[in-house]
Amino acid sequence: MRSETLKYGSKGRNLPTYSDRGEQAIRQGDSEIAEAWFDQAAEYWKQALALTPGNYIEAQNWLKITRRFE
Numbered sequence: 001m002r003s004e005t006l007k008y009g010s011k012g013r014n015l016p017t018y019s020d021r022g023e024q025a026i027r028q029g030d031s032e033i034a035e036a037w038f039d040q041a042a043e044y045w046k047q048a049l050a051l052t053p054g055n056y057i058e059a060q061n062w063l064k065i066t067r068r069f070e
Helices: 017-027 031-051 057-065
Strands: none
Touching: 017 031, 031 057
8 A cells, every 4th residue: 555644844743643543554454444544634634724725735735646635
């Protein structure tokens, strides 16, 4: 499975614990749980982007790359 961790700067340092947990699930061999965590991360970033359009470019790119952007 490809790595889907969202790397983030100081603006979002407390946001993507979901993607960290997704990466942990991948390391433990549980891709189903990992996908659930990545989906949670995507929902969180979508909310952040809705509140602050134009911010979090890395998050926007991650959503597009992982096909979670709507």
